[in-house]
Amino acid sequence: MNLDYSDTEQAFQAEVRAFLAENLPNDLVAKTSSGRELTKEDIERWHAILNARGWLAATWPEEYGGTGWTVVERHIFAEECALAGAPRLLSFGLAMLGPVLIRYGTDEQKAEYLPRILDGRDWWCQGFSEPGAGSDLASLKTRAERDGDHYVINGQKTWTTLGQHANRIFCLVRTSQTAKPQEGISFVLVDLDTPGIEMRPIRLIDGSHEVNEVFFTDVRVPVANIVGAENEGWTVAKYLLTHERTNIAGVGFSARDLDRYHQMATDVRRDGVSLAEHPLYAAQAVELEADLEALRVANLRALARTRDSAASGIDSSLMKIRGTQVRQGILSLYRSALGHAAAPDAESLSDNQIALPPEATRAAPVYFNNRKLSIYGGSNEIQRNIVAKTLFRD
Amino acid sequence: MNFERSEDHAMLADMFGRFLQETSTPERRNDTAWTAPFFDQTAWSEMVKLGILGAFVSEDLGGLGGSAEDVSVVFEEIGRALSTDPYLGTLMGLRLLAESGETDLVKQIMAGARRPAFAVFEPEISQDLSLIGTVADEDGKLTGRKSSVYGAPGADLLLIAARNDQGLGLYLIEDVTSVQVLAAPMQDGGGIADLLLEGTQARPLKAASEERIEDVLDLGRIALCAEAVGAMDALVSMTTDYLKQRKQFGRNIASFQALQHRIVDMTMWVEQARSITIRAVASYGTGDQRRHTSMAKNLIGRAAELCAEEAIQLHGGIGMTWEYPGAHYAKRLIMLDHQLGGRHDHAMRLIAMKKENAA
Ligand SMILES: Cc1cc2nc3c(=O)[nH]c(=O)nc-3n(C[C@H](O)[C@H](O)[C@H](O)COP(=O)(O)OP(=O)(O)OC[C@H]3O[C@@H](n4cnc5c(N)ncnc54)[C@H](O)[C@@H]3O)c2cc1C
Numbered sequence: 001m002n003l004d005y006s007d008t009e010q011a012f013q014a015e016v017r018a019f020l021a022e023n024l025p026n027d028l029v030a031k032t033s034s035g036r037e038l039t040k041e042d043i044e045r046w047h048a049i050l051n052a053r054g055w056l057a058a059t060w061p062e063e064y065g066g067t068g069w070t071v072v073e074r075h076i077f078a079e080e081c082a083l084a085g086a087p088r089l090l091s092f093g094l095a096m097l098g099p100v101l102i103r104y105g106t107d108e109q110k111a112e113y114l115p116r117i118l119d120g121r122d123w124w125c126q127g128f129s130e131p132g133a134g135s136d137l138a139s140l141k142t143r144a145e146r147d148g149d150h151y152v153i154n155g156q157k158t159w160t161t162l163g164q165h166a167n168r169i170f171c172l173v174r175t176s177q178t179a180k181p182q183e184g185i186s187f188v189l190v191d192l193d194t195p196g197i198e199m200r201p202i203r204l205i206d207g208s209h210e211v212n213e214v215f216f217t218d219v220r221v222p223v224a225n226i227v228g229a230e231n232e233g234w235t236v237a238k239y240l241l242t243h244e245r246t247n248i249a250g251v252g253f254s255a256r257d258l259d260r261y262h263q264m265a266t267d268v269r270r271d272g273v274s275l276a277e278h279p280l281y282a283a284q285a286v287e288l289e290a291d292l293e294a295l296r297v298a299n300l301r302a303l304a305r306t307r308d309s310a311a312s313g314i315d316s317s318l319m320k321i322r323g324t325q326v327r328q329g330i331l332s333l334y335r336s337a338l339g340h341a342a343a344p345d346a347e348s349l350s351d352n353q354i355a356l357p358p359e360a361t362r363a364a365p366v367y368f369n370n371r372k373l374s375i376y377g378g379s380n381e382i383q384r385n386i387v388a389k390t391l392f393r394d
Numbered sequence: 395m396n397f398e399r400s401e402d403h404a405m406l407a408d409m410f411g412r413f414l415q416e417t418s419t420p421e422r423r424n425d426t427a428w429t430a431p432f433f434d435q436t437a438w439s440e441m442v443k444l445g446i447l448g449a450f451v452s453e454d455l456g457g458l459g460g461s462a463e464d465v466s467v468v469f470e471e472i473g474r475a476l477s478t479d480p481y482l483g484t485l486m487g488l489r490l491l492a493e494s495g496e497t498d499l500v501k502q503i504m505a506g507a508r509r510p511a512f513a514v515f516e517p518e519i520s521q522d523l524s525l526i527g528t529v530a531d532e533d534g535k536l537t538g539r540k541s542s543v544y545g546a547p548g549a550d551l552l553l554i555a556a557r558n559d560q561g562l563g564l565y566l567i568e569d570v571t572s573v574q575v576l577a578a579p580m581q582d583g584g585g586i587a588d589l590l591l592e593g594t595q596a597r598p599l600k601a602a603s604e605e606r607i608e609d610v611l612d613l614g615r616i617a618l619c620a621e622a623v624g625a626m627d628a629l630v631s632m633t634t635d636y637l638k639q640r641k642q643f644g645r646n647i648a649s650f651q652a653l654q655h656r657i658v659d660m661t662m663w664v665e666q667a668r669s670i671t672i673r674a675v676a677s678y679g680t681g682d683q684r685r686h687t688s689m690a691k692n693l694i695g696r697a698a699e700l701c702a703e704e705a706i707q708l709h710g711g712i713g714m715t716w717e718y719p720g721a722h723y724a725k726r727l728i729m730l731d732h733q734l735g736g737r738h739d740h741a742m743r744l745i746a747m748k749k750e751n752a753a
Contacts, residue, residue, distance in 0.1 A: 129711070132641070133642075134642060134710050134711060135642050135643070135710070136642035136643045136644075139642070139643075139644075158711075159711050202715055202717070203715065203716035203717065204714055204715060204716060205706075205713075205714050205715065205716060205721045205722075205724075205725060207716065211711075269518050270518055270519070270520055270521075271518070271519055271520060271521045271522040271525060271739075272519075272522060272525050278738075278742075279742075280738040280741060280742065281738065332699075335728075336731065336736060336737075336738070337738075338732075339520050339732060339735075339736055339739065340515060340520040340541065340542045340732055340733065341517070341520075341541075342581070342729075342732050343542065343580050343581060343586060343729060343732040343733065344542075344578040344579070344580060344581070344586050345428070345578060345579045345580060345581045346578050353576040353588070354541070354576050354578050354586075354587070354588045355517040355539060355541060355588055356517070364581045364728075364729065364732075365581070367728075368725065368728075371703065371706045371707070371713075371714060372711075372714055374707055375706075375707065375710055375711060375713075375714065376711070379707075379710065380707075381650075381652060381653070381707075384652070385652075
């Protein structure tokens with residue numbers, strides 16, 4: 001048994017660390033470490049820095065401008081970036097559409113879209129969910145009807161993350177009414193400038209504008225924009241949803257947030273005790289450290305199974321459930337430990353002068369926002385269904 | 395043994411509940427709860443006319459009784475309707491003024507002519523009164539910084555706990571323009587402020603002692619527990635209703651047993667929360683007051699968190715939105731644990747009481 005990375009992996013880790021120390025802008029670190037929202041420009045700037053180094057598309061093969069990294073290298077990269085406080089990469093183009101095009105796209109589609117993802121000309125968003133189709137995605141109703149060289153799309157998508165920054169959306173649409181709902185779905189690429197598309201913001205519980213509703217009225221999309229065969233979009237979508245597994249546990253983000261907690265707990269005093277020495281908070285913090293250490297090793301074990309190509313179907317579901325529980329636990333402790341200092345919504349007043357530790361202002365909003373972790377990407381209940389189905393299969 | 399509400403309490407709850415249903419709507423909250431002075435002034439005046447504040451005051455001062463039970467009946471409705479108006483600060487201020495024999499001020503408050511807020515905690519002090527750093531000199535001039543003053547924005551009577559050479563004193567500032575009030579909304583709406591006192595002139599009040607201040611804080615804690623019970627009860631009903639109407643996979647998601655069990659657990663916790671609150675209400679003013687109040691605040695902190703997080707989860711994406719009222723109930727239930735001591739603060743207080751008893 002050996003938990004260490006190989007010599008080449010360790011050398012890679014050192015290279016990543018050196019790169020981050022040199023190239024990760026301090027102002028972006030300051031934003032992520034205080035839980036503030038990143039602007040479109042922030043995310044684009046970080047993408048450009050990584051792209052210049054050839055490290056933007058971790059999961060793509062080298063011939064398409066990707067890194068060609070092994071699963072272990074991808075894991076090391078993701079963890080080091082998170083620990084250093086790097087912004088989260090935008091997954092829609094890089095981790096979702098890119099791999100889909102590489103697997104199912106035509107040569108024209110690959111040549112057209114992959115470079116535009118890398119150099120930032122395209123910002124993609126994901127149009128899967130609908131008001132009536134969440135966990136039961138296959139029940140989606142948005143229709144695409146053939147009219148000559150075009151599809152005409154009518155319907156509504158919702159929960160479209162960062163759609164307000166996007167110029168393109170990939171959608172699942174119904175191209176045929178079949179007995180089995182999965183069989184009549186197609187995967188289509190849509191330019192958001194096309195007439196008939198309206199995007200409306202949805203305000204989240206923490207006040208943020210992160211998701212949107214997208215309405216389609218007689219939107220004409222060239223037939224060439226379909227990815228994979230007509231009516232085979234479900235296969236494409238399933239590939240997309242199960243493709244990127246290495247980072248599903250979010251170990252790096254949890255580790256970063258726990259570091260932030262320790263720092264805050266050392267700095268903040270309440271009722272005469274430093275939070276770091278408060279027996280109840282300290283007990284919770286060390287338990288979360290144990291949880292995180294177990295998660296880290298479990299994640300590496302799952303990774304090793306993937307590398308040795310005996311990947312178990314339940315690994316990623318279990319990692320998703322536990323990873324979100326640990327992260328939500330850390331953010332809950334962070335909020336809770338701040339006590340009365342977490343109550344004022346100090347941010348909403350520009351001239352606010354309430355005396356708060358600087359860490360306190362975002363503690364509650366960040367906690368509330370991250371309740372999403374156990375809902376999206378296949379809710380934790382749906383993940384449990386997947387695991388149970390496997391465990392109880394006769 | 396009798397857990398029935400008296401006829402008077404049932405009528406009070408019914409009347410106030412109906413009033414709040416009309417006035418504490420999501421639209422009005424959106425318009426008022428996050429913008430100075432962070433409450434609905436029109437609704438507040440109407441509420442005063444209905445005589446609700448009488449529930450906080452004894453009969454000899456013109457109130458309806460002012461027992462912990464009276465207070466809890468009112469606050470349960472506040473929680474059920476998710477009102478963010480400044481009831482908590484008004485309750486604590488009224489009690490301290492009444493105990494100080496400030497009959498005129500009490501009557502003015504009940505008539506809606508004035509509104510008090512109570513400043514006790516400080517940036518780094520949220521529980522331990524012995525650590526309060528704001529000082530009063532012998533002329534009644536106050537110096538220090540107060541934090542977490544609920545309902546202070548727009549209040550026109552400020553009660554201040556400050557240290558003098560006898561111990562902890564209580565002071566009244568009637569000219570609020572002499573104080574710098576640094577106001578903000580709370581995360582879940584409603585006003586909160588820091589107060590900057592720089593030799594600010596104040597008048598000493600009679601109800602000055604750590605004991606009496608702690609008693610009023612305990613009443614505030616019980617009020618918050620009752621508010622949580624009302625909010626939890628409403629949220630569990632909303633969640634149950636949602637599961638019955640939301641369809642996925644061709645059926646109501648309420649048909650999934652995994653989800654039914656979660657509702658069962660929430661329901662169980664609401665009953666436990668209600669029961670411990672009843673315990674604390676009944677013990678108010680007895681030797682068990684401190685212990686039972688802290689038990690209640692601790693248990694409510696846990697139960698409220700569970701109900702809030704489960705409600706969001708079981709709603710799926712909808713539960714994450716500002717537009718959905720249930721999300722605001724969840725938010726209130728979480729943020730309640732950040733007022734007058736959270737579950738861990740009260741666990742520590744209980745541990746300290748055990749040590750004291752053993753000694
Ligand atoms: C912040 C955020 C960002 C998102 N971003 C995107 C995006 O960019 N693009 C996109 O397409 N979608 C996005 N989504 C949508 C997300 O994928 C859905 O919210 C998710 O699939 C759940 O669907 P739902 O919200 O309709 O909940 P529902 O499916 O209605 O679920 C409600 C509850 O029932 C449970 N449940 C449902 N079915 C079962 C079952 N069979 N057994 C047990 N329990 C069950 C769920 O777990 C949940 O607790 C986002 C969501 C959020 C909150």
